[in-house]
Structure formats: structure tokens, C-alpha cells
Amino acid sequence: MDLELRHLRVVCAIADAGSVTKAASVLGLAQPALTAQLQRIERALGGLLFERDRRGARATPLGELVLARARVLLPAVKGLQDEATRLASTKDPAGRYRIGAVNGPILGGLVHRISSNHPGAQVSTHASWSSAELGDQVLAGKLDFVLVGACGDAPPATDNGLAWRVVAADPVFLLLPEGHPLADRDEVDLAELADAQWVAAPGDGCFSACHAAACARAGFTPRVLFETEVRGAIDLIESGDAVGLCQATLRPMAGLAAVPIAGAPLHWRQMLGWLPDGPAADVAGQVWAYAIEAYADAVRKNDRYTAWLGRHPDRRGLAL
Template sequence: MNLELRHLRVVCAIAETGSVTKAASLLGLAQPALTAQLQRIERILGGPLFERDRRGATPTALGELVLARAKVVLPAMKGLQEDAARLAGNHVTPNQYRIGAVSGPILGGLIARLAAENDSVQVLTHPSHWADQLSEMVSSGRLDFCVVGACGDTVPGTPADGLIWREIAVDAIFVMLPETHPLAHRWEVDLAELAEAQWAVLPGDGCFGDCFAAACARSGFSPRTMYEMDVGNVIDLVQAGHAVGLCKATFRRTHGIATVPIAGAPLRWRHLLGWHPRSQAAEFADAMLAHAVAAYEESAARNQHYIEWLKLNPQFKPQLSIA
């Protein structure tokens, strides 16, 4: 087996995160699969690339050599792919958009607005749990736009991606409870009241897990089991009363489930639109952002509890026109 670019990306991910487990999460792989891949890479190169212990993974001398070369090769290949994609005409036209998105309230409304504006428009979508994956696809010319989320003030990807990011809106994070739960009909719920709960969340990257753990610590407890699963299974688990869910405030109302604000609004989720400034998609970015904001407004307006709550928490609607 020959060394490939994907192998260099694996080595870089482990070095950047300092952990095989964290690198596996970053790359969207299972930890055993990434460990096996690292072992194959080390066999190709003739020695261990990392010293691994309970504190994480530290590059060996051979690992440092590979990382130094990878930091030259990967940006060069990325630039070649971007330039080749644009030269080959692999770009957006007014009648076609390639949009990647993580789970959220915006993509469906965005597609509807693009279609209403031009009934011949073709929208090709690429779903993912991983914002960094989508930003890399935009950077390399495989997507025109991505609609992603970020916790706090961070943005996905790296500065080398060269993307422009614009904020669509800021969502508060609510809890999902079965309608039979004693707290389901409260105006707000304090996190401390859910100290004994098990939690169900969507998978994803970024710092949200750390932010949630910190919010729980400020409320005096550490969260119990955190189940990562797709949205259908999260709903099933909450409806059955086996877990409490975390969701964006704009989560569409579902039979048997109540969404309740968290007192003090300790968690937020910024919806972002990203594109590459040198792509032809950039010409349509302002219109795309306007459609995305309108799609978010429509989604927020479906939740009357959220609209009333926003009146007391205006920091969560910088782009909204809801009175």
C-alpha cells in the first residue's frame, strides 16, 4: 500500500487534537477504525509516528518529519484542487446551487425560496453532522455554500480554508421533554432540575459538548449518560421518557414532546452561511444570506413560546424582525 493524501490528513488530525479519539470524532470515523488506519500508515513509513499514553498522542521524531512534509503537501494539493475545479467550470450557475448543511431549521425554507425565485433552479444538497467537513468541501470547490452552526464565537474549519462566514441568526438551546414530564409546561427550566436526567443529542463537532458540560458544572452537577444519535432516535427516546433532549429553540413541534427554555439561556447556537470569496457563488452570496435569514424567521415564527421568550431575550434575534 502506498502513502496517500488521506493518510497525511489522519496524521495531522491526530497531531492537532493530541488524541486518536478526538481525531476520530473530528474526521467522522470510529475510534477503532482510525487506530487501525494509523497502524497501517506506520507500517508504510517504517515506525511509530506517535507516543500514546493516558495524556494523549505526542509525535515521535518520525512523526514530526511526516507532519512537516504534510504541512507543505496538503495546502499545495488543496490549492491545486480549488484552481482545477474553477478552471474546469465546476462552479455554480444561477440555475444550480450546491449547498451543504448540518441539521437545522433553515435548509428546507432556503430551497423553497430559491425555487420560488426561479422555478427552473436546481439545488443539490449534501447533509452532514460535521461542519468542518462541509467547510472543506466549500473551500475545495465541491460545494457552493454551506449552512452550519457553531457554539460560542467560533467558526468552522481553519483560516487556510479562506471562507467568508456570515451570521444568519442565533438560536437559544432548549430542552426537549416528554409532554408528561413534570417540567414540560414550565416557562423555563433550570438545568439543576435535570441533574439526574440522561441526555440525548445529535452528533456533531465543535465545542458544544464542552459548553454544555460547563453549563452543567455551573449548575452544580455533571451530566449523566449522553446518547449521540440521529434526530429520529432522539425524539423516540424523549417520547419514551428515557432521556431529556437538547435542541435548537426553532425545533419543529413534535407530538408528545415539549421544548422548554433553559433559565439564564446558558447555551446558544449561531447559524452561519459560508462561501469562498473567489468562487462564482460569491456573486449570489448576499441573496443567499437574505433567503437564509427569511427561512430562519419563518421557522422561529412557528413556535409561539419561542416568540414570547424572545421578547425577554433579544440577544437571540440579532437578524430577526419578529416584534
């Protein structure tokens, strides 16, 4: 494995947080996934970067060397990207919309509105589960806009330097197999799933830290955590071997039921980002308005979420 900038960011995040668990929360990753990534980095460099025990993670001599070089290299590369983007922006053709997106309800409607209202526009999309990767591509001038999610009040899990507008904020729902005893309930208390097995897909989600905290407040610790890609997670839930979390705007799917959590302890924000001094800044307000319209369409098509909003008029401020 060749060492990449994202690997150096991981090493710095662990050193800054003082533990792999805390760094996973900051990066929006599950702790097992970050541990596996650190092990791959250590294999590539030929030795341990951190001594880990109950008190946290402390850099080894090799780790100190890598950190010293990373803390010089990462700001230098970011500066290079910013300067290159500013230089390239004068050559960008008008009417180009390059949009990166993490899984969410907005992208299709946004692309439709741009294409319909600007027939000559060049529209392209790029998908990733990582907000940080998409943010890097905006800074590098490879994307104009990103649509990402963020848990609660946390900032997007991507580099600083982008301008952000909130498109919407929603409660997080449970995702259960259709035949689950709780699937037809209007709301489910987390405590009723104290014995459940849980599954999550990798990405910038609220599963690891926020979900664990919500479960703790409900009086239990999640028993088992499977981590797999989105299709695998859906298969595990549909088969009845696990339950999971989902966005309230999730389009209805055969074999699955999205069920509100009593008290709405978890929230998820849809956000649009762009480079404030880049060419996309001139049309960012219009793109943001299109994104809000696309989100509103997604809500209208989701009967269960619409019904929940009807039962909780005081929560309507969550959905912009």
C-alpha cells in the same frame, strides 16, 4: 479502510491540540467518537500514532512519520482544490444553486425562495452532519453554498477559505420527553437535570465542551452520554431514557418538548458560507437575504420560542 484526507486532518488536530479530548472540542465531535475514529486510523496504518496518558497525547515514531507527510500533503491538496475551482468557475452555468446543509431550520425555506424568485434556476441540495465535509465540497467546486451551525462565538468547524455570513443566533434549548416533570416549565435550570442521562448525535455541536462547561457552572458533571444518529437520539429521549439539547427553532414534534434553559448559557449560530472568489459570490448577498427570511418564518412557526423571545426582549438581538 483506505486512508483519506479527513483522517490526516484528524491526526494533525490531535497533535496540534495535544490530547484527544481537546481535539474533539476543536473538531466539534464527542470525545468517544474521535477516539473510535483514531483507533480505526491506527488499525489502517498498522500501529499506534500516539502514546496517550494523563498528560495528553504524544506522537509515536509512526505518528511523527504520518504527521510529517500530512503537513506537506494537506496544504498541497488544498492548493490544488483552490486552483481547480478557480479554473472550473468560468465554466459554471448561470443560475445554479448547489446547497449543502447540516440539520437546521433554514434549508426548506431557502430552496422555496430561490425556486420561486428564479424559476429557471437549477437548485440541488446535499445533506451532511459534518460542516468540514461540506466546506471541503465548496472548496472542491462541488457545492456553491453551505448552511452550517457553530457553537457560541466559535468559527464553523470547516476549512479556512470560505466567506461567512451569520443568518441568526439562538439560545440552545433542552429536548425532553413530553411526559417529563419539567416539560411544561417556561424555563429549566440545568442543575435540575444533574442526575439525567444525556444523548447527542454526532456533528458540529456544542454538546461536548460547551455543554459540559455549562453543567460544571451549574454544579455537576453530565452523568451518562449516549451517542447515536439523530433518529436514535430522538427515540431515546421520547422513551424517557435520556434528555438532550436542540436548536430553539426545532419544529414541534409529537412526544417531545423543547424547553428553554434558564439564563440561556448555550448559543447556536446559523451561518451561510461560500467561496469568496467563486461564481456563487455574485449572488451570495441575495441568498443570504433569502436565508434570513427562511429563518424568520421558522421562528414564527415555533410558539414556544416566540413566547421565550417575548419574555426576554433583551435577548431579541440573538435572533437576527
